[in-house]
Amino acid sequence: MSTMRLPSGTYHENYTQDHAWWQTRFVWIRMIALFAILFIVFPYFAGGYELSVANRIGYTILCALGVQLLIGFAGQVTLGHIAFVAIGAYTSALFTLRVNEATPILKDLGLTYPISVILAMLVAGLWSMLFGLPSARVKGFYLIMTTMAAQFITVDFIITHYISRVGYRGVSFSLPPGTIRFGPWDIRTDLEQYFLMLILVILGILFVGNLMRTRIGRAWIAIRDNDIAAEVLGVNVVRYKLLAFFVAGALAGAAGSYANAVSFTVSPEQFGFGESLWLVGVVLIGGIGSNYGTVFGAIFLTLLTEMVQPTLKFILPDLALKTSYVKDMIFGLAIIVFLLLEPKGLAYRLQRLKDYVHLWPFSY
Amino acid sequence: MNYRKVFFALTLVMVLALTVACAGGGGGGAAPTAAPAASKGEINVGSLNDLTGATSDVGKDYALGVQEAVKWINENGGINGKTIKLFQYDYGYRVPEAQTIYKRFRDFDKVVAVLGWGTGDTSALSPTINQDKMPYVSASYAGELTDPAKTPYNLFAAPDYSTSARAALTAWYEEVWKKDARFASEQSGKPRFIAFYQKSSPYSSAPIKALKEQATLLGFEIGADQDVALTALDTKSQVLAAKDFKPHVVWHGNTTNSVATALKDAKALALGADHLVNTYGYDENLPKLAGDAAEGVMGIAVAAFYGENIKFMDTVVASAKKYNPNTPQDTRLIHTVKAWANTLVLREAMTRADKAGKLNGEGIRAAFEELKDFDIGLGVTPLTWSSSDHRATGQVRIYQIKGGKFNLLKQMDMKAKYASDWPKWIGY
Known part of the structure; x- marks a missing residue:
């Protein structure tokens, strides 16, 4: 049975109706309007700056989807997720650069980058699974420490010292415009990056959302709620935990590939430990255990940090530079405030609002 | 609960306000390909600075310098x-933030030029700025x-890192290795060289290839690089690892705080090597932070040190006192002077472009490429740009710290x- 609260008088007569993504006419209209805004209205009216902020939000969502899956759905706390994003970015960059050089036909057909995205997802997924192995033996605080190790081993050691030096000088690989093509589509401008982001984010959300409605999703939730009980009920805990790490890593791989299309460059500096913390913050503020939470958290935190400086500059024009630390401070402050006052995050608040509207006027 | 409602309302208002502010930012429409001047009588310029990130130890002073130079120009x-x-704006040394701020400059603030900061973000932005x-x-x-x-639109008023690093190593080879009595008995062999820097940082690793090329050219034996973080507070393990190699000279490629830590650890653990420091690690704070360990350390200074008795410095100092009176003079650094150098050459190029009626990207670039042996004072060697070479100068000043003071060595x-x-050395 669906867990969605429906407006009074709405009944389902079969499973298809009960499991539909969009269950009422109002939801259909709402979603069509949302898609129209995302695909037509926003890109039409937005300038390069707004699009680049949207791209940052999209990148954050792509990265945080995996964190949400691990923490929110499977109950496996991770503090090293950006390492898998880095693996994805480097796999995609190396493959694209090398194959573009070796087989220009693939480059001309615009197939190198799409193949590199799939490869990046695969490699990052497997790498993530490797660091998920300790989850078979440890959990909670100890698992946090092992996932942190993923960050230091992957980014600070393997990527910095070895992978980033493969065949190219320095530590930063340059992927100038024209290198990344998606079929006939050359990813060059903010608008092209925006549409690529939109497609990846929608696919990512649909994938995770659907996965949670399957046997796998239910197994993850069972493990999250009580792993011993799940095992007693016949769930292969280790297998499903590793699967969660694989899927989360694969999503991170997609995010890393997308980062290349936006940055035109990749260097280990972009994948610091702070970024992993940031992703956990996004999930905490947005709401644990909800895809909406991932989206809201990414929008809220990105806009918050993006607008702090212009707002400070507007209020205190002469002091704006001297108060630049506020931008970093506000991230920590936001987490504390949310954990104290709204521990279930923004998604829960939206759910309450929707419930209120659906049940009105008989909300009791 | 009442406070929950208040909190929810506040959050909602904040999200809405931020969304509206952000959506209203660009004024709509397609992104312009070339940034026009904002209005008659006013020219918009963007400045991207690191005030809170890994290089903020040197970035804050540079940001003040930019601010003061612009006020003085006005x-x-x-x-x-x-x-x-x-x-x-501060971007905290984070590339994604630099990218969105740059786009804010381009589409919302409508700037005609940008004064940028780090290597990672400048390289990442390079394709975009070329396009724009x-x-x-x-x-x-x-x-x-x-x-x-x-990179046709990337410019700066200094010798590049690679040329500077080559020069520093060559100066040590010629002035110290060949002449110093300490090495008299070893001169028949090869001098041993090792580099300390954050490998993951594009700034720190930028000159390494050229540096090693020069070391090979001069006949050095090169040891394994030691990875030292820009934010390092302890470098003992790196110093101990380097000690096995018994280096004669160590290159420090990070910023001041990290270099000072490495110098102190090198002294404490009796590494026994000479030290060469890249330009953002070699400032007035180095002898203060490293104390005795900074004695004899050589480094690159692309401009005069703050307050040095040199052409135009009195204006820099007077402006610092006038526009930022609450910032103590003894905390001001060479990075202020570097900021002035970049801002003054940009001013010159913008003035020429404006006179030619071409105050846009192409006009400013063309004006830069007209500058020949342009002298701005401030200890910056004469600057020349051309349409085929943006290395503004090949002249590098190497200093040495003696008695806590910086002395020009060569x-x-x-x-x-x-x-x-x-x-052949162009572009790396």
């Missing part, structure tokens, strides 16, 4: 009577930004000294 004729409106034809005068002096065939003219190699 009070002293501006750009043919037009004033500069400066949009200055946006002059980008950076505090990053990375060699990879000097080839106009690849001025190397790398372009003249290595005339046949000079054309």
Whole structure:
């Protein structure tokens, strides 16, 4: 049975109706309007700056989807997720650069980058699974420490010292415009990056959302709620935990590939430990255990940090530079405030609002 | 609960306000390809600075320098009577933030040029600024930004990191290794060289390839690089690892705080090597932080140190006192002077472009490429840009700390000294 609260008088007569993504006419209209805004209205009216902020939000969502899956759905706390994003970015960059050089036909057909995205997802997924192995033996605080190790081993050691030096000088690989093509589509401008982001984010959300409605999703939730009980009920805990790490890593791989299309460059500096913390913050503020939470958290935190400086500059024009630390401070402050006052995050608040509207006027 | 409702309402208002502010930011429409001047009498310029990130130990002073130079320019004729409106933002040394701020500059603030900061973000932005034809005068002096065939809109008023590093090593080889009595018995062998820097940082690693090339050219034996974080508070393990190699000279490629830590640890653990420091690690704070360990340390200074008795310095100091009176003078650094150098050359290029009626990206770039042996004082060697080479100078000043003071050891003219190699060295 669906867990969605429906407006009074709405009944389902079969499973298809009960499991539909969009269950009422109002939801259909709402979603069509949302898609129209995302695909037509926003890109039409937005300038390069707004699009680049949207791209940052999209990148954050792509990265945080995996964190949400691990923490929110499977109950496996991770503090090293950006390492898998880095693996994805480097796999995609190396493959694209090398194959573009070796087989220009693939480059001309615009197939190198799409193949590199799939490869990046695969490699990052497997790498993530490797660091998920300790989850078979440890959990909670100890698992946090092992996932942190993923960050230091992957980014600070393997990527910095070895992978980033493969065949190219320095530590930063340059992927100038024209290198990344998606079929006939050359990813060059903010608008092209925006549409690529939109497609990846929608696919990512649909994938995770659907996965949670399957046997796998239910197994993850069972493990999250009580792993011993799940095992007693016949769930292969280790297998499903590793699967969660694989899927989360694969999503991170997609995010890393997308980062290349936006940055035109990749260097280990972009994948610091702070970024992993940031992703956990996004999930905490947005709401644990909800895809909406991932989206809201990414929008809220990105806009918050993006607008702090212009707002400070507007209020205190002469002091704006001297108060630049506020931008970093506000991230920590936001987490504390949310954990104290709204521990279930923004998604829960939206759910309450929707419930209120659906049940009105008989909300009791 | 009442406070929950209040909190929810506040959050909602904040999200809405931020969304509206963000959506209203760009004014709509497609992104312009070239940034026009904002209004008559005012020219918008962006400044991207690191005030809170890994290089903020040197970035804050640079940001103050930019601010003061622009204020001074505005009070002293501006750009043919037009004033500069400066949009200055901190990006915390994070590349994604630099990218969105740059786009804010381009589409919302409508700047005609940008004064940038780090190597990682400048390199990452390079394809975009080329596409937008946006002059980008950076505090990053990375060699990879000097080839106009690849990075036509990247400019800076200093010798590039690679040339500077080559010069520093050569100066040590000629002035110390060849002449110092300490090495008299070893001169028949090869001098041993090792590098300390953050490998993951594009700034720190930018000159390493050129540096090792030069070391090979001079016949050095090169040891394994030691990875030292820009934010390092302890480098003992790296010093101990380096000690096995018994280096004669160590290159420090990070910023001041990290270099000071390495120098102190090297002294404490009796590494027994000489030290060469890249330009953002060699400032007035180094002898203060490293104390005795900084004695004898050689380094690169692309401009005069703050307060030095040199042409135009009195204006820099007077402006610092006037516009930032609450910042103590003894905390001001050479990075202020570097900021002035970049801002003054940008001013010159904008003035020429404006006179020619081409105050846009292409016009400013063309004006830069007209500058020949341009002298701004401040200890910056004469600057020349051309349409085929954006290495503004091949002259590098190498200093040595003696008694806590910086003394000029040697001025190397790398372009003249290595005339046949000079054309090959462009772009890395």
